[in-house]
Amino acid sequence: MNPSNYVVLSAVLFSIGAIGVLVRRNAIIVFMSVELMLNAANLAFVAFARMNGNLDGQVVAFFVMVVAASEVVVGLAIIVTIFRTRRSASIDEPNLLKY
Amino acid sequence: MTELMPAEGVFSLIWVLIALPLAGAAILLFGGRRTNSWGPYLGVLTVAASGVIGVLMLLGMMQNSPEQRTYGQTLFTWVFSGSFQADMAFQLDQLSIIFVLLITIVGTLIHVYSLGYMAHDDNRRKFFGELNLFVAAMLLLVLANNYLLLYVGWEGVGLASYLLISFWQHKPSAAAAGKKAFIINRVGDVGLSLAIMLMFVTFGSVGFQDVFGVADQASEGTLTAIGLLLLLAACGKSAQFPLQSWLLDAMEGPTPVSALIHAATMVTAGVYLIVRSNVIFTAAEWAAVAVIVVGLITMWMGAIIGSAKDDIKKSLAGSTMSQIGYMITAAGLGPIGYVFAIFHLLTHGVFKAGLFLGAGSVMHGMNDNVNMRRYGALRGVMVITAGTFIICYLAIIGIPPFDGFFSKDDIIHASFERSPIIGILAMLAAGLTGFYMTRMVAMTFFGKARWEDDAHPHESPKVMTIPLIILAIGATFLGMALVYWGNIESWLEPVTGVETVELALPSWVYELTTLVLVLIGAAIAWVSYARRDVPVEAPHGSWLTRAAREELYGNQVNDALVVQPTYYTSRLLVWFDNKGVDGFVNGSAAFVGGLSGRLRRYQTGFARSYALSMVGGAVLVVLALVLVRMS
């Protein structure tokens, strides 16, 4: 099977994730969208690894997962902290850093 | 050129002539209050000692043959740079010695006079120190053997003149007059410095001997340029048209200053410069013509201004301008006139000093009032002042046997030799001299007393009247002595050259005509100002009178031609600076500020907006990559 199918799927998922980031206001859903984008990238890596016949792409995908896990942990902690003070998980609320 | 004689015997003291008054100035100006009590006397003594040395030098000079009367003394090399060399070196010849004697002897008399005149001034010490400084600078000017050293003296007298005009600097008018004199003199000084540079470029030297030795090798155009630049210098220092306007304001200084600097000595430095550079003017014909034109214009301007001014000192200042105009005219005539220019300079130095000191004596008795309309009938209360003043008056209008007769008639003769037009103008100006001087004498000493209520006229102390008497004696006999006994023509001949005057008519015709014109002028003035009552308030007068009172609009012309354009140029530059330069700078700042103010609206604070921008950028990058790859 042509690996371009996987890569196209990856691109579609990535774009859906990007739209999610841009459109949704709930910080947690935004985070989920980011995770989706990362997963899409991972899929591309895996497909490329198979296409090129070496495992480096899989190792990179593995590292991406680790980094994504770290990011989720810290990001969710930040969301919790913000929620604690502002009683809201909307990412439009903290907009004081502006003109 | 004549060979320089080594400076031996009394002539080894040339430098002392300058050093004495310079030392006096240094002691008085730097000595502080300790010298208050004896300082003025020291000032008198130094000048008098220089005068004695000068007399001894004259006597020593007369023992040599006419060709051996030029002495040189080199002290040290002053400036040495590449091919340029200027020495601290002096040249004493027949021309210089006349100036030395005029400066030191008249200077001594005026110093003595000042002892009385300035007796009550708190700053007497400063006054005498600056007078000494002036004498030293003036002696340096006439003794220098190169133009650069002459320039030092030239600037020195300008400095002293500035300091002394604004001596009473608490008066704004005096301070302004000093600045005016200094600034206008700068114009002339620029001419002199340019002339010196041009000489160095042309001749490779600035020494008198070197320049005059090779002057005939230069092109006439260069010589004319040098001559005109020297004329500009002379105009500045001698208050000749068009740089004349400072002299009348210079009368703000103390009267002895007016007598010494602005009548007898400094203002004649221009004449000295032209006569000293006679080689150049003889070779550059058109420069000489320019000299004559300037001289004639100033001669008439001065006379007209002098006829209308009610301020006795300003009237005398106009007279000084006019008389120096005579000298400049004579100096422009060539070898035929150089001698007479110096002759008139000498006699004028004596009688004009007498007139100024007499005017100072009158003012001394009239509470420093200078308005002649407030004088009148003073001959009874100031016998000596009136007597000496009238003697000097007779000398200036040229009544024989007083000395102005000899010198002025010689100039008129020489003018007729050159051109009847110059002669007639000079002759008519002599008639005008008769008018304004008679007006002055009549308004001051004759007619009815128009004194102010608090005026108590009195004769001045002996310390002031004795110099007046000596000057009056000089004004009486100096001319006769120089013509019949001293023979000034042959005395100056080695320096200036001499041409015999050959006139179309016998010389007595010219003398008689001049005398008649002078007497007519005097009679008109006598009828108008002695026989009739002089109104205390000046009448409106004709347009000429009003113009003359305004100094023939010299200040207005300067103002319109120089001051206002400069002022408006400055305003324009300020405007340009504010609107143009600042406008550009501020405008660009405002542009950036305004742009930022609008651009910062895009910083909404919404993370999603920023993310949108990022995605937009990513799309662009992908688009670029795809396009590049696909093409």
Place this chain on the structure above:
Amino acid sequence: MTDVAIDVNTGEVVVFWVCAILAVAGALGMVLSRKAVHSALWIALTMINLAVLYVANSAPFLGMVQIIVYTGAVMMLFLFVLMVVGVDSSDSLIETIKGQRAAALVLGIGLAALLVWGIGNGLAETSAIGLDEANAQDGGNVQGIANLIFTKYLLAFELTSALLITAAMGAMVLAHRERWTERPSQRIRSIARFQRDGHPGNLPNPGVYARHNAVDTPALLPDGSTLDLSVPAPVRSRADARPIDHADVDEVREITEGKSE
């Protein structure tokens, strides 16, 4: 390609299309759900399908990690946080930033189109080399990845461990709420309660009888008057307290004390 490979391929094609459709559906569901919990469930679906696709791509190790780490750990973390924030918190679907939604759609679809077009052009003619050889080298997929991680990518791996530690520390610091005062003891709270104005103990119960099982009936005091405090405050403020029916009182007294004739 050999005939055998065609069979393998056919299976993979089926797996791909099923999983791809499910993954895209999960992604769209995640974006379009109003409730965050639904979003989380939708994305879990996507991730599981992705795990299957990983396995199909000769990456069994990553497929397992995907399920364990993502679907297991990360999504559970999301759900925990959702519980903290409020499980039923839902977005309003009205966009507040002008033009954001339209621009996002245009850009997102544009990006997808560009990528698909570019990939379609760039990879249309390629075929996969396959990982069989690479996996066989070290005796399996896991061994091969382990070989790479602990040799070629050792430094990155060590740095990742540092990153994880740091992230854990950061999460603790961020989520930790510092207590500035000492925790009040029961005694202190008790004292405070009694110091407040009002009724320290329980308020009296309302007058609930067998006949009127309602809280709007005030309690009767021994002298026959009623106690307002026994009625709940809202009822009291609306003046809805039921008046005492004296016939009832008498009837009750009769029942308890016998007829007083």
